[in-house]
Amino acid sequence: MTKTLRGAFAALACSTLLASPALAELTGDLKIFLDTSNPAPRATMEKMIADFQEAHPDLNIETTVIDREAYKTQIRNFLTANAPDVANWYAANRMKPFVDAGLFEDVSDLWAEAEIADNLASTKGAMTIDGKQWGVPYTYYQWGVYYRKDIYDDLGLSEPTDWDSFKANCQAIVDSGKACFTIGTKYLWTAGGWFDYLNMRTNGFDFHMALAAGEVSWEDERVKQTFANWRELIDMGAFIDNHQTYSWQEALPFMVQGDAAGYLMGNFAVAPLREAGLTDDQLDFYQFPAINPDVELAEDAPTDTFHIPANATNKEAAREFLRFVVSADVQTEINNGKNLGQLPVNAASMVDDDKFLNEGFKMLSSNSPGGVAQFWDRDAPAEMAKVSMEGFQEFMVKPDNLDRILAKLERARQRIYK
Amino acid sequence: MQTLPKRGFWARNQRRLAPWLFLAPGIAFFLVYVILPVFQSFNLSLYEWDGLGAKEYLGLRNYEDLYWEFVDRDAFFISLKNNLIWLFLYLLAIPGGLFIALFLNQNVWGIRLYKSLFFFPFVISQVVVGLVFAWFYDPAFGLLNVALGWIGLGPINVLGDENLVTYGIIAAGLWPQTAYCMILYLTGLNAVDPEQIEAGRLDGAKGLRMLWHIILPQLRPATFIAFVVTIIGALRSFDLISIMTQGGPFGSSRVLAFYMFEVALSEYGFRMGYGAAIAVVLFLIMLCFIAYFLWSMWREEKGH
Numbered sequence: 001m002t003k004t005l006r007g008a009f010a011a012l013a014c015s016t017l018l019a020s021p022a023l024a025e026l027t028g029d030l031k032i033f034l035d036t037s038n039p040a041p042r043a044t045m046e047k048m049i050a051d052f053q054e055a056h057p058d059l060n061i062e063t064t065v066i067d068r069e070a071y072k073t074q075i076r077n078f079l080t081a082n083a084p085d086v087a088n089w090y091a092a093n094r095m096k097p098f099v100d101a102g103l104f105e106d107v108s109d110l111w112a113e114a115e116i117a118d119n120l121a122s123t124k125g126a127m128t129i130d131g132k133q134w135g136v137p138y139t140y141y142q143w144g145v146y147y148r149k150d151i152y153d154d155l156g157l158s159e160p161t162d163w164d165s166f167k168a169n170c171q172a173i174v175d176s177g178k179a180c181f182t183i184g185t186k187y188l189w190t191a192g193g194w195f196d197y198l199n200m201r202t203n204g205f206d207f208h209m210a211l212a213a214g215e216v217s218w219e220d221e222r223v224k225q226t227f228a229n230w231r232e233l234i235d236m237g238a239f240i241d242n243h244q245t246y247s248w249q250e251a252l253p254f255m256v257q258g259d260a261a262g263y264l265m266g267n268f269a270v271a272p273l274r275e276a277g278l279t280d281d282q283l284d285f286y287q288f289p290a291i292n293p294d295v296e297l298a299e300d301a302p303t304d305t306f307h308i309p310a311n312a313t314n315k316e317a318a319r320e321f322l323r324f325v326v327s328a329d330v331q332t333e334i335n336n337g338k339n340l341g342q343l344p345v346n347a348a349s350m351v352d353d354d355k356f357l358n359e360g361f362k363m364l365s366s367n368s369p370g371g372v373a374q375f376w377d378r379d380a381p382a383e384m385a386k387v388s389m390e391g392f393q394e395f396m397v398k399p400d401n402l403d404r405i406l407a408k409l410e411r412a413r414q415r416i417y418k
Numbered sequence: 419m420q421t422l423p424k425r426g427f428w429a430r431n432q433r434r435l436a437p438w439l440f441l442a443p444g445i446a447f448f449l450v451y452v453i454l455p456v457f458q459s460f461n462l463s464l465y466e467w468d469g470l471g472a473k474e475y476l477g478l479r480n481y482e483d484l485y486w487e488f489v490d491r492d493a494f495f496i497s498l499k500n501n502l503i504w505l506f507l508y509l510l511a512i513p514g515g516l517f518i519a520l521f522l523n524q525n526v527w528g529i530r531l532y533k534s535l536f537f538f539p540f541v542i543s544q545v546v547v548g549l550v551f552a553w554f555y556d557p558a559f560g561l562l563n564v565a566l567g568w569i570g571l572g573p574i575n576v577l578g579d580e581n582l583v584t585y586g587i588i589a590a591g592l593w594p595q596t597a598y599c600m601i602l603y604l605t606g607l608n609a610v611d612p613e614q615i616e617a618g619r620l621d622g623a624k625g626l627r628m629l630w631h632i633i634l635p636q637l638r639p640a641t642f643i644a645f646v647v648t649i650i651g652a653l654r655s656f657d658l659i660s661i662m663t664q665g666g667p668f669g670s671s672r673v674l675a676f677y678m679f680e681v682a683l684s685e686y687g688f689r690m691g692y693g694a695a696i697a698v699v700l701f702l703i704m705l706c707f708i709a710y711f712l713w714s715m716w717r718e719e720k721g722h
Contacts, residue, residue, distance in 0.1 A: 101470035
């Protein structure tokens with residue numbers, strides 16, 4: 001209990017910059033590894049760590065920022081060989097290899113503290129493996145359809161409310177000579193987003209999770225139904241051509257130039273779209289509509305996380321840092337529009353007053369009764385995610401190969417989940 | 419008679435030991451960083467290991483899986499097939515390099531500048547070569563489609579078409595590799611004996627006959643090296659694929675080296691043992707060539 005109080009008090013102290021020497025009993029080194037290599041997140045993290053430093057002047061904090069893509073492969077080496085005290089990563093199955101290998105510290109004790117237990121309950125499931133929690137979240141963001149409101153207005157379209165109006169809108173856009181959706185599948189995961197939504201809307205959240213867990217055959221009729229729905233869009237010409245050659249960023253100009261009217265993406269796409277010159281009058285957001293009215297709506301909301309490696313040396317300071325990161329004020333600050341521009345994980349935090357954040361927050365908190373998924377490549381095991389997303393890409397280019405693709409995925413499933 | 423003082427061990431064996439002492443650091447590093455990992459890879463290919471937890475012994479299961487992937491025409495088959503295409507087409511760099519070298523082997527004003535310009539693609543990083551060609555092939559604004567448009571041919575998406583993509587990447591790889599072969603031949607041409615050319619000319623050799631009977635035999639060492647570096651370059655083609663396509667679309671431009679990286683070390687790859695098995699296959703393919711090279715070098719040396 002004293003620990004909790006101390007933690008809460010320390011967080012309060014640093015956020016209000018009232019660091020008093022009496023609190024600064026943390027000493028030693030605190031090594032933090034981050035993958036926030038993009039300029040804005042990097043500045044946010046550095047500012048946050050500087051605030052923490054101010055509250056604990058005797059602590060020698062050493063921050064290492066690693067390129068976001070390189071980090072994904074380097075984490076295996078540094079967790080085993082040269083572990084920092086704090087490292088960031090992703091929730092759900094994405095952390096499973098490290099949990100299974102005993103490389104992440106069990107932080108269930110933090111989750112037992114009232115401050116965290118009460119305010120972070122919504123993300124607890126995504127941080128839990130084998131009944132224990134292995135880290136804390138620091139930000140999450142919604143997925144959904146970002147679209148060009150001006151193009152919709154020109155064509156007299158409104159936000160779709162069901163699968164039929166979704167397709168009718170799309171047909172109207174295609175008829176006007178544009179593509180309904182831009183997408184770049186070179187790095188595969190963007191196709192995983194489409195699969196997430198189509199499968200969750202066709203078969204529901206629980207089926208989707210069972211498929212990710214390898215409990216359902218890929219040649220099941222229900223899976224085929226998902227692909228049949230997808231195929232309707234492909235045959236209509238809904239997606240831009242040559243998407244297999246583009247990254248998600250390279251697909252943005254199609255939307256900016258008005259060659260495509262929408263983008264199924266995470267909220268991180270808003271910043272580059274605004275920077276490219278789209279105003280909030282031109283850009284809008286809608287929740288992916290229901291396909292099968294019998295299943296509840298469920299959403300993708302990937303969560304980014306902080307962990308303590310099992311081989312860390314200063315775990316006491318690391319725990320204090322985790323408490324600090326998830327505290328309400330810090331959450332409000334780092335997720336606001338000037339910083340990460342995403343959603344805070346602490347229920348006592350304020351969501352920044354931004355059109356898209358407000359809509360996303362409302363959608364996730366009140367209109368996602370089916371559940372909240374992390375994302376295909378975080379919910380499914382890494383290997384299955386890889387082969388399946390490659391299959392999704394092939395399907396989007398060559399829909400006629402579907403049977404062969406599903407047979408291949410089924411073979412992979414039988415090998416991967418033993 | 420005064421006997422010489424008995425000489426110490428070092429003094430007696432100095433001449434025999436000294437070379438080994440000088441070689442020792444090199445040998446040690448070669449053993450630890452090259453030879454030992456080869457055997458470690460062999461060993462690892464018999465296990466299932468995610469690189470983090472405990473290893474599980476599988477025997478030859480990984481190779482069996484590779485065999486089935488081959489039979490099913492899955493990723494391994496595609497990688498192997500692409501490796502062979504790379505091997506054959508990459509050899510075009512040798513005649514290409516020879517042609518440019520012959521063309522540039524003259525004394526006109528500014529020839530050094532032309533030589534450097536032709537050599538330029540070899541100096542710049544493979545990553546840059548990959549990016550430049552990716553833009554060149556870009557289906558929306560790439561120069562290739564602009565040029566095809568002039569002669570009335572439709573736009574093609576080279577890097578997005580599973581039948582064209584490997585050829586597109588090889589073309590990008592040939593650009594620096596041809597420059598490399600060119601520089602090898604240019605140095606070789608410097609060493610061509612002018613008296614033999616003179617003699618050939620007196621016997622009435624010209625043009626192609628001169629090239630084939632007088633010049634090329636003297637360029638044999640350069641050809642040999644060009645062959646070695648091109649074969650090895652083709653087998654380890656990795657960076658261009660990683661930059662230009664990531665093995666895509668849907669895995670159709672993979673080669674063994676990239677596939678190995680993908681299953682063992684990439685973002686979603688956790689199959690160290692399987693990656694090691696692919697590495698062993700790649701090693702065996704390379705071994706055929708390396709054995710041939712060593713054999714022909716040995717024969718050459720014995721001949722002298």
